[in-house]
Amino acid sequence: MLAQEIIRAKRDGQQLSSADITGFVRGIADGSVSEGQIAAFGMAVYFNGMSGDEAVALTTAMQHSGDVLEWRNLDGPVVDKHSTGGVGDNVSLMLAPVVAACGAFVPMISGRGLGHTGGTLDKMDAITGYQSYPDNALFDKVVRECGCAIIGPTGDLAPADKRFYAVRDVTATVESIPLITASILSKKLASGIGGLVLDVKTGSGAFMASYTDAQALARSLVQVANGAGLPTSALITDMNEVLADCAGNAVEVQNAVDFLTGRQRNPRLLQVVLNLAAHMLVRAKLADHLIEGLAKAEAVLNSGHAAEKFGSMVAGLGGASDFVENAAIYLPQAPIQLPVIAARDGYISTTDTRKIGMAVVALGGGRMRPQDAIDPAVGVTQILALGSDVKAGDVLAMVHAQDNSKADSALQMLKAAIQITDQRPQLNPVIYETITA
Known part of the structure; x- marks a missing residue:
């Protein structure tokens, strides 16, 4: 494989073969492709785009550039959710325990905030003692015992994406929809899940501010994920106002605890959490249709079972065993x-x-x-x-x-x-x- 010939072909608008893309990604991972060549390839894709087959090939190649997790001998399905980012968006903190309380397993590998959007991992780090980067043994133990774990990237998941993204970040090619798609999905596929639901934001607080752009990204993500063998659907949700009634890290964790325990539930936030949960339960085959999924999610939320799941997850990853009851004591x-x-x-x-x-x-x-x-x-x-x-x-x-x-x-x-x-x-x-x- 000659990297420059692959760059030339994409520069000239040609369709790349799966073998060419796999070889180029292998070179990104092992260092044989230079940063200049990565930048040139990214710019060629930015201007010429990718076909659906090319995007699937790029995604799966990056998925297999490092570790791929396997969840063996679980007595339930493994599903996850991804959000494209927003302000006051603490949905993951409630969603993971809600879906876990319904019988699924949610190994949620999350990221940090950048720019104006918050990061789920930064919120979890606000909890005293919480280990956001556990070793694989502890991660596996907490998922099996609690049903969910919200952590940072573990092991060596999709290392080609990590290097590719770092170059894109400084060469003005972040906004390419095929590259965004491959970056998001390669890590999700590598995490070993069997179903995925996407929350694609649109509005003044979203990265994809225009509805047309958000719709294009959502369609790309769903098409490529399903093409790569991961059953996926997407919701396009509003980010023209904060989702919770707060924005920050510790304050959003407190808001999540209040939500789970029923002390305070913002109606817009509740609608997003329950609908994403319903879609995840349908993907997990724990509900036959969305109405059943909504009913199950609402039931575990109102019974307090979801709050118990959140508390056991926090304790399992190093936080206090009474965190849900006394969150204000443990949050800065x-x-x-x-x-x-x-x-x-x-x-x-x-x-x-x-x-x-x-x-x-x-x-x-x-x-x-x-x-x-x-x-x-x-x-x-x-x-x-x-x-x-x-x-x-x-x-x-x-x-x-x-x-x-x-x-x-x-x-x-x-x-x-x-x-x-x-x-x-x-x-x-x-x-x-x-x-x-």
Whole structure:
């Protein structure tokens, strides 16, 4: 295999064979393909795209570039979920235990936040003692005993994707739909799951802000995943406002505990969690149809069984055994709380959700580069929903900060992000569309 000939063929718009793609990916993994050649290949794909067969070949080649997990002798199906990222999106924290409580196994390998979006792994790291990178033996033990485990990439999953993504990140080729598709799915396929449901976000807080782009990505993901032998469906969901009523790491964990125990359940968040759970249960063949899946998910949530699963997962991975009962004791809290006050009467008509996410970053709760450290305690809570009727002086949100300077900066960003007008807005659907194979 000559890497430059493969690059030339893709540059000229030719279709690559599965063997060519496999060989190129092998070269990415073993270092025989240079960073310059990776960059050139990525740019050629960015401009010329890939056919469905090429995308499947790239995905499966990256899947097999490292470890591929196997889940033997489990007494239930293995399924997972992936979100394209949002603000105040703590769905995974509730979804994994809900689906586990229904009889499936959910080995959820998650990532960290980057830019304005939060990362599931950063949220879990806010829990005192929680081991987000357990060894394979502990990961296996917790999944088998608790039904779910939310951790970071274990072992050597899809190492070709790791190197490819690092090059894409600095060569302006991240936004290519075939490359995004292969990056997401290669890791999911390598995790050994038997079914997948995707939560593809659209709106001001999503990476795919336009509906057309989100729809194209969702269709690509579903087509390629099913082509690679992984039964998959996708929901396109709204990210024109935060999903929970908060954004940050520890604050979103507390919100998840409140959700699981029934102390507080945001209606939009509840709709997303239950619908994703229903699709996962259908994929796992634990429900014959979505209505049955919804009923099962709601039952384990309301009975407290899902909260028990979350608590046992946290304890199994090093957290406190009474975490669910006493989450506030084990979660860090910022010393300064500053309210964002409404300047006038009216209705909350729009929120720039990306700006809200960037306010969390400005507080220290997110990162712009993978190596940036984050402060798990900071964030924004009590964010009012779109359409809320407010009076001058009402609290629109609450900033949690370590110092006054950062609190003031975030407050100004939030004021600019939340618009109040005289007319009540038409609210967006929570779930726009479901895409299946």
